Amino acid sequence: MKLIRTTIALLALASSAVSAMAFDREHKSLGQTFADTNCSWCHGPSLQGFTTAPRLAGQKAEYIQSQLLSLKSHKRDNPLARQVMWGPAGTVTPEVARELGAYFSSLDAEAANDGRRELAGQGQGIYQNGSAGANIPSCAVCHGPDGQGAGAIPRIGGLSYAYVKRQLEQWGQGYHASAAFPMPAVARQLSAADIDAIASYLSFVR
Amino acid sequence: MTDNSLSAGVFVMQPQSTLPGVISRPLPAARLRAVSPPAPLALAVAMLVLAMPPVVRAAEISDHPVSSGYLKGKIQYCTYCHGSSGQGYRGYYSMPRLAGQTPEYFINQMRAYAERQRQNRYMYTAAHGLSPSTRSALARHFAGLHPGANEHGPRGAAGEGRRIYQEGLPNSNIPACAACHGPEGQGSGQNPRLAGQLYAYTQKTLANWKAERTSGGSPGPASIMEPIARSMSTSQQAAVAAYLGTLK
Amino acid sequence: MTQQSLKQAMGSLTSQGAAFCIAGLSAAAVLISGALSSKPVSALPAFARQTGQPCATCHNGTYAQLTPFGRQFKLNGYTAGGTRCNDVPAVAVTPQNDVQVPLSMMVISGFTHTQKDQPAPPTNRDGFANGLKLNDNAIPVEGASIFLAGQLYCKLGSFAQVTYSRSNEAYFLDNTEFRYADKFRFGTNNVLWGLFANNNPTLDDVWNTSPAWRIPGGGWQASTFAVAPQAPLIESLGGKVGGLGGYVFVNNTFYGAFGAYKNLDRKTQNVLGQGDNPAVFDGLAPYWRLAIEKNWGDFSLMAGTFGMYASIIPDRTQTTFGDKFTDVGWDTQFQYLHGAHFLTLRASYVDEWTHLDGTFNLASGQATNNLKNHLSQLNLSATYAYNSIYSVTAGYFDVRGITDMDPNGVIPSYWTSGGTPNPSGSPNARGEVLDFGFAPWSNGGPALYPWFNTRVGVQFTHYDKTQGASTNYDGAGRNAKDDDAVWLYSWMAY
Numbered sequence: 001m002k003l004i005r006t007t008i009a010l011l012a013l014a015s016s017a018v019s020a021m022a023f024d025r026e027h028k029s030l031g032q033t034f035a036d037t038n039c040s041w042c043h044g045p046s047l048q049g050f051t052t053a054p055r056l057a058g059q060k061a062e063y064i065q066s067q068l069l070s071l072k073s074h075k076r077d078n079p080l081a082r083q084v085m086w087g088p089a090g091t092v093t094p095e096v097a098r099e100l101g102a103y104f105s106s107l108d109a110e111a112a113n114d115g116r117r118e119l120a121g122q123g124q125g126i127y128q129n130g131s132a133g134a135n136i137p138s139c140a141v142c143h144g145p146d147g148q149g150a151g152a153i154p155r156i157g158g159l160s161y162a163y164v165k166r167q168l169e170q171w172g173q174g175y176h177a178s179a180a181f182p183m184p185a186v187a188r189q190l191s192a193a194d195i196d197a198i199a200s201y202l203s204f205v206r
Numbered sequence: 207m208t209d210n211s212l213s214a215g216v217f218v219m220q221p222q223s224t225l226p227g228v229i230s231r232p233l234p235a236a237r238l239r240a241v242s243p244p245a246p247l248a249l250a251v252a253m254l255v256l257a258m259p260p261v262v263r264a265a266e267i268s269d270h271p272v273s274s275g276y277l278k279g280k281i282q283y284c285t286y287c288h289g290s291s292g293q294g295y296r297g298y299y300s301m302p303r304l305a306g307q308t309p310e311y312f313i314n315q316m317r318a319y320a321e322r323q324r325q326n327r328y329m330y331t332a333a334h335g336l337s338p339s340t341r342s343a344l345a346r347h348f349a350g351l352h353p354g355a356n357e358h359g360p361r362g363a364a365g366e367g368r369r370i371y372q373e374g375l376p377n378s379n380i381p382a383c384a385a386c387h388g389p390e391g392q393g394s395g396q397n398p399r400l401a402g403q404l405y406a407y408t409q410k411t412l413a414n415w416k417a418e419r420t421s422g423g424s425p426g427p428a429s430i431m432e433p434i435a436r437s438m439s440t441s442q443q444a445a446v447a448a449y450l451g452t453l454k
Numbered sequence: 455m456t457q458q459s460l461k462q463a464m465g466s467l468t469s470q471g472a473a474f475c476i477a478g479l480s481a482a483a484v485l486i487s488g489a490l491s492s493k494p495v496s497a498l499p500a501f502a503r504q505t506g507q508p509c510a511t512c513h514n515g516t517y518a519q520l521t522p523f524g525r526q527f528k529l530n531g532y533t534a535g536g537t538r539c540n541d542v543p544a545v546a547v548t549p550q551n552d553v554q555v556p557l558s559m560m561v562i563s564g565f566t567h568t569q570k571d572q573p574a575p576p577t578n579r580d581g582f583a584n585g586l587k588l589n590d591n592a593i594p595v596e597g598a599s600i601f602l603a604g605q606l607y608c609k610l611g612s613f614a615q616v617t618y619s620r621s622n623e624a625y626f627l628d629n630t631e632f633r634y635a636d637k638f639r640f641g642t643n644n645v646l647w648g649l650f651a652n653n654n655p656t657l658d659d660v661w662n663t664s665p666a667w668r669i670p671g672g673g674w675q676a677s678t679f680a681v682a683p684q685a686p687l688i689e690s691l692g693g694k695v696g697g698l699g700g701y702v703f704v705n706n707t708f709y710g711a712f713g714a715y716k717n718l719d720r721k722t723q724n725v726l727g728q729g730d731n732p733a734v735f736d737g738l739a740p741y742w743r744l745a746i747e748k749n750w751g752d753f754s755l756m757a758g759t760f761g762m763y764a765s766i767i768p769d770r771t772q773t774t775f776g777d778k779f780t781d782v783g784w785d786t787q788f789q790y791l792h793g794a795h796f797l798t799l800r801a802s803y804v805d806e807w808t809h810l811d812g813t814f815n816l817a818s819g820q821a822t823n824n825l826k827n828h829l830s831q832l833n834l835s836a837t838y839a840y841n842s843i844y845s846v847t848a849g850y851f852d853v854r855g856i857t858d859m860d861p862n863g864v865i866p867s868y869w870t871s872g873g874t875p876n877p878s879g880s881p882n883a884r885g886e887v888l889d890f891g892f893a894p895w896s897n898g899g900p901a902l903y904p905w906f907n908t909r910v911g912v913q914f915t916h917y918d919k920t921q922g923a924s925t926n927y928d929g930a931g932r933n934a935k936d937d938d939a940v941w942l943y944s945w946m947a948y
Contacts, residue, residue, distance in 0.1 A: 041526045041534035045637045045644040050706065051522045051749050051791075079793075083897060084523075087506030088535065114750065129327075132335045135283035138328050142287065142297030150298040162751055182286045 031103025034096060038088060048110045052080055054163045058109025061101030062152040068097040070178030078167070078175040111158035115200030123201025126194055136189050137182075139198070147205045152179075157205030165199035270339040277343050280336070284344065287328075291353035293402075299328070300407040305351035311398040312345035313338075318428075325418050359405030359448030363441075367449025370442060378437040383446065386430075391453045401453035408447035412438060498613075499905035499948055500558035500603045501527065505535035509907050510842035510896040514796045517893070517909055517945065518662070518673035519837060521791060522754050525660040529646050529703050531635030532613060536605025556604035556612070562597040564943040565590070566677040570936035573928070576679075579622040579729065586621065586678070596620050596678055596943075599628060610634050621678040626727030627693060629666065631657050646703040650713070654692035655741045655762050658699060658711055663785035663802040664743065664760050665689035669835055670849040670887050676913065677941035681920055683853040683883030686806035686829055687779040688741075688762050693728045694718060699741065709745040714738040715762070732769045736776035739764035745785075754789040768812045768821075775811040782806075796839040804831045806855075822858055829855035829881055842896035849887040855880070857922065877929035880922025885934075889913040908946040915939045 028036075035047065035056075042053040049055035056064070070076040071089035092100075115123075128145065130138040139156075143149055147157025156164065171177060171187035172195075190198070287301045288294060294303035304312070318324040320334040336344070358364070371391070374382035386397045393399030400408065411418070415435035419428070438446070502509060505527065509515070512524030520528065527534050537554055571588035578584040586593070595618070602614040615628035635648035654672075656664035665688055667673035672692070699713020717735045724730055745758030760783045765776030785802035806829040813822045835849035859879030891911035899906045917934040921927040924934045 037533065037537075037539070038535055040637075041530045042523050044706070045646055046639060050526065051754070053523075083508060084511050087508065090506065129331050132283070132331050135279045137283060137286040138331065141299050141301065141328050142295070144298035148298070151296065153297055181290045185282065186286055 031099040056104045057107035059104050060149045061105040063154040064101035065097040068092045078170040111206045112160035112203045115161035115203035119197040119200040123197035161199045161203040168195045272343045292348045292351045293353040294404040302407040304348040308393045309345035310396045316341045358451045363445040363448040367445035400450045405447045405451040412443040498558045498603045500556050504604045508898045515839040515842035515893050515896045516845050531633045532611030533605040539608040558601040559948045560599050561946045564596045565592040566679045567940045569938040649700045661787045663800045681937045684881035686781045688781040711743040713741040736765040752792040756787045772817040777812040778809040780807045794841040798837045800835045802833045824858045827856045845891045847889040853883045876921045878922040882922040884918040886916045910944045913941040
């Protein structure tokens with residue numbers, strides 16, 4: 001019993017000591033504090049993504065905001081979003097969304113590098129030029145020549161192969177994006193091979 | 207079907223490819239200049255051609271039918287970038303509003319992109335595989351669209367932009383834009399509609415006028431715009447762009 | 455002593471099941487939940503409330519099994535999603551619909567049929583008849599637990615469990631852990647680290663292959679009448695020891711945990727319902743756990759090792775020598791998670807070498823034939839879950855060891871509250887388990903009470919060998935397969 005009480009006391013002391021030390025060292029932004037508690041356990045300790053949870057680091061601030069709000073409103077409805085994100089996003093306010101957007105966009109992003117290397121060249125071709133014959137637009141026109149995104153259009157360079165692939169496939173299956181146009185329609189134009197190639201290519205883009 | 211290849215001047219025509227999934231390689235710029243020593247007759251013809259200012263004929267709106275399925279696909283293809291109602295879209299690049307554009311101007315630009323007189327690798331990809339009939343059909347489609355007003359630029363500048371648009375800049379020898387583009391920016395014939403155009407697009411186009419055109423000279427009426435664009439200051443360009451964005 | 459006490463004697467921390475019970479449901483629900491909410495929620499429901507996740511995100515339909523996200527939640531100190539911390543300004547943390555009370559409860563009801571009746575009326579851990587029948591026992595509350603689980607304050611979290619066992623007719627402090635976790639960046643490396651205090655070696659672990667959370671095993675529920683084979687020390691100390699330790703998880707790949715354990719004194723053991731064991735640790739018992747995990751695409755693969763060393767003086771009044779236990783385990787777990795499909799394959803193997811200086815030299819007489827013994831334990835299992843709702847688990851265990859016993863016919867293992875009667879002295883045992891489970895609210899609870907989930911199932915256990923023999927293992931004619939059991943259960947969580 002004594003050992004237990006002592007241990008709990010020690011741990012409590014340690015926790016407050018460490019928290020205090022943390023604040024002396026740095027003033028964490030609201031976004032960082034919120035993300036540390038609520039986001040990093042799934043999206044990775046430095047928000048670079050973890051298994052099915054996509055990288056958030058380096059993402060466009062406006063895009064983060066629009067996704068959080070569309071998850072809250074259930075507009076974005078792909079299966080994992082529904083299962084994993086609807087709950088936590090339910091209590092996000094526009095202010096929190098803004099803070100998170102600001103925080104995530106300030107972080108350095110690492111490329112996932114987990115696509116199929118042999119398809120990267122083909123993927124680059126489709127990404128940069130689209131395919132006029134197949135009515136596939138160039139992704140670069142909206143997402144930028146290096147996948148860097150713009151405004152509310154997401155940065156997709158370096159996202160994990162599985163994530164991009166799943167998103168494109170699911171739009172083709174009829175799941176909704178936060179914006180009704182154009183991505184679901186664009187994704188429907190893509191063949192499975194196109195998706196595989198694009199997702200592979202993007203995973204290597206820094 | 208009219209053949210516009212004479213206007214190509216010093217180019218070598220790209221073979222037209224409509225195979226799905228084939229991505230044509232852009233013509234390397236260097237090839238435009240590397241010419242092997244020509245035979246005397248060829249040289250004479252070449253010089254004759256060079257002496258003529260390249261002119262884009264007023265667009266001939268073709269009536270040849272285009273299959274509706276094919277056209278529908280092409281319209282959707284355009285809208286992915288230019289907006290579901292052709293209203294324009296600001297991505298990494300700014301894709302201009304096509305809705306309400308004059309068919310002649312639309313077709314001229316498509317040809318200019320396809321023939322690389324107006325430089326844009328993305329529009330080249332999009333345009334060079336389209337037959338004139340398709341271009342005409344697309345032009346007609348977008349001409350008939352009238353979506354709402356677009357994003358605006360900085361509102362404060364619109365007042366000055368309006369003044370420049372209607373009065374020109376006499377000190378810089380810049381005529382009133384309204385004289386060619388219409389009092390409400392609605393355009394006519396080869397002179398494009400400017401009303402409701404994306405602010406970022408208009409501004410960028412004015413700023414990069416020369417850079418976008420090949421060194422062979424600007425095609426036709428657009429060559430008028432080159433000194434105009436050059437003479438406008440950046441803030442004047444921005445002001446006019448802001449004003450135009452407010453027009454319906 | 456009966457099979458009943460054999461099970462109790464092994465000191466298992468798993469609660470036992472009983473028949474189906476619905477009455478307790480609504481009462482407890484209202485008590486625990488706070489406000490009703492439209493959130494699609496559900497796991498330890500306290501964790502679900504805290505994170506806003508349904509059970510499936512961390513457990514995928516099989517209670518206590520962890521997906522990669524479940525592992526991350528535990529490694530981050532059970533505090534993810536918590537709002538009880540001063541450094542998060544009130545305005546930024548949107549009010550949750552409930553108060554994030556870190557309390558949860560579970561009730562296990564079950565019906566057990568064994569191939570042959572129990573040889574004698576079942577008894578509780580004190581040796582008195584507990585009112586259960588010789589066979590076909592329908593038990594409304596076979597086990598029930600209350601949990602303090604989740605964020606306590608800021609980065610301090612807990613998973614603490616108090617359990618009531620029907621067959622033992624007793625309450626005891628079950629698996630309990632307090633944990634503080636944080637992370638830092640070292641160059642381009644992410645280091646997740648934590649400190650823990652718990653009462654069971656390998657309780658800190660996040661894979662379901664080491665003793666405390668193994669499936670089947672500590673991370674599982676089984677019938678009151680399940681026959682547990684002899685287990686190595688590292689699996690037998692639960693609740694009787696206290697330990698402190700620390701861990702790091704570098705780049706979500708390299709895991710290392712180190713700790714030290716000591717026995718709880720007799721008075722504490724009594725208070726906590728853990729019985730009254732005279733053995734004491736000679737010094738501290740070090741514990742370690744190393745693992746490498748790789749996640750790629752839909753796959754997750756772990757390979758690791760764990761172990762502990764302890765020198766235990768069986769009775770200080772009778773000897774100053776300690777019995778030395780060296781346990782070394784090797785484990786691996788493979789997971790495939792794609793869409794609605796979830797497959798986990800697990801294997802673990804533990805070697806135990808014992809040097810029984812203490813028991814060999816008791817003043818009251820040598821209580822073991824051998825100075826040195828060896829025990830090896832193999833566990834293999836696989837679980838497939840569909841849509842986090844339907845699951846099937848198959849398991850296989852094989853325990854082998856050197857035959858030994860004391861003059862009373864008891865295998866020397868004073869951690870089993872008096873020892874296990876075993877006429878042959880052989881610990882060898884082998885068997886298979888097959889479980890079908892149905893957990894309909896893994897993806898979100900019922901509208902009226904969204905944090906609720908239940909797992910309803912049927913579990914078959916077959917024993918090939920018990921106490922060294924397939925036939926007549928107890929000397930009175932009982933065969934191993936006579937203990938074969940069918941257990942219908944309902945495992946409700948609030």
